[in-house]
Amino acid sequence: MKNIRPEIISLLKEGCCAPRLSELAVKTGSKSNTIHYNIKRLEADGTIKAYKAVFDYRKVGEGFCTFVLVNLDRGEYKSPEEIGRKLAEYPEIESVDIVTGGWELLLKVRTENIDEFYEFSKKVLSMTGIERTQSLSSLRQIKTEFVRL
Amino acid sequence: MKNIRPEIISLLKEGCCAPRLSELAVKTGSKSNTIHYNIKRLEADGTIKAYKAVFDYRKVGEGFCTFVLVNLDRGEYKSPEEIGRKLAEYPEIESVDIVTGGWELLLKVRTENIDEFYEFSKKVLSMTGIERTQSLSSLRQIKTEFVRL
DNA sequence: TCATATGTTTGAATTAAATTCAATAATTTA
DNA sequence: TAAATTATTGAATTTAATTCAAACATATGA
Numbered sequence: 001m002k003n004i005r006p007e008i009i010s011l012l013k014e015g016c017c018a019p020r021l022s023e024l025a026v027k028t029g030s031k032s033n034t035i036h037y038n039i040k041r042l043e044a045d046g047t048i049k050a051y052k053a054v055f056d057y058r059k060v061g062e063g064f065c066t067f068v069l070v071n072l073d074r075g076e077y078k079s080p081e082e083i084g085r086k087l088a089e090y091p092e093i094e095s096v097d098i099v100t101g102g103w104e105l106l107l108k109v110r111t112e113n114i115d116e117f118y119e120f121s122k123k124v125l126s127m128t129g130i131e132r133t134q135s136l137s138s139l140r141q142i143k144t145e146f147v148r149l
Numbered sequence: 150m151k152n153i154r155p156e157i158i159s160l161l162k163e164g165c166c167a168p169r170l171s172e173l174a175v176k177t178g179s180k181s182n183t184i185h186y187n188i189k190r191l192e193a194d195g196t197i198k199a200y201k202a203v204f205d206y207r208k209v210g211e212g213f214c215t216f217v218l219v220n221l222d223r224g225e226y227k228s229p230e231e232i233g234r235k236l237a238e239y240p241e242i243e244s245v246d247i248v249t250g251g252w253e254l255l256l257k258v259r260t261e262n263i264d265e266f267y268e269f270s271k272k273v274l275s276m277t278g279i280e281r282t283q284s285l286s287s288l289r290q291i292k293t294e295f296v297r298l
Numbered sequence: 299t300c301a302t303a304t305g306t307t308t309g310a311a312t313t314a315a316a317t318t319c320a321a322t323a324a325t326t327t328a
Numbered sequence: 329t330a331a332a333t334t335a336t337t338g339a340a341t342t343t344a345a346t347t348c349a350a351a352c353a354t355a356t357g358a
Contacts, residue, residue, distance in 0.1 A: 143237035
């Protein structure tokens with residue numbers, strides 16, 4: 001009998017959830033089919049991108065969170081956006097932003113521990129186009145994804 | 150007739166969602182009551198903190214995203230965690246982390262535009278305990294909350 | 299101002315999904 | 329290896345989501 005929880009967690013990280021129309025109906029004082037109608041519109045016009053779960057990441061093997069500031073090669077032919085999209089493919093990366101200031105990209109990376117992060121950074125952050133990085137590791141998450149921990 | 154969408158969006162930002170057991174059942178090849186059982190356990194032991202929606206934040210009046218690096222007063226009696234918890238109360242703040250390196254806190258802040266961010270920073274970042282900040286504004290979000298945009 | 303078009307809410311009926319629970323099966327513990 | 333614990337399943341029940349036509353509201357344009 002295989003343990004299905006890791007698979008459930010993985011699916012819930014990016015989707016496999018839905019709005020609770022009945023709860024929204026009570027809280028807004030509307031009927032649930034009114035909520036249904038409005039949510040379908042928000043989904044159709046791209047306002048809502050996904051429904052997902054937020055975890056205590058220490059309990060799902062992603063307790064080590066690091067913010068990585070990235071400088072890109074000036075001579076490189078790829079744009080920051082192209083490199084960012086490539087990085088966004090990695091499941092360890094929670095967010096990718098092109099930012100102002102002394103750095104081009106800001107990544108938020110989640111791994112099990114510092115060793116796994118080292119492996120990740122060897123693999124990923126050495127990819128062409130990346131010149132230099134600076135990592136800020138999280139010692140304590142107080143709020144994430146608008147959810148207080 | 151009042152527009153209920155802002156209220157729906159606000160509720161979906163932190164909760165009012167649920168896992169789709171039937172979808173998870175199909176994708177994992179289990180029965181939906183097995184999924185139900187396992188998810189209840191993940192909720193009970195605190196692994197799952199919340200279910201929420203992810204938005205195209207430009208469409209919900211939060212198009213301006215800024216990472217704020219924070220230095221705290223060394224002479225201040227409050228701990229970084231206390232100050233972080235205070236900051237976490239603001240709805241504009243998506244995440245708060247205590248980090249390693251030359252800064253104590255790293256905030257992710259979402260506002261409508263740069264003017265609103267200025268108002269926010271005057272109000273919040275001048276609170277006691279905060280010595281100095283450096284802001285990195287996001288020019289383009291490529292991935293957020295594990296969801297590619 | 300009035301008629302028309304567009305967008306939103308609702309009630310009622312239908313369909314689908316979540317939940318419960320007792321029985322069974324698998325795994326762990328002693 | 330027996331007993332205890334934990335996980336899965338089928339079947340019945342309960343709850344929620346979805347559909348759709350009708351009513352209502354708001355915006356648009358003569």
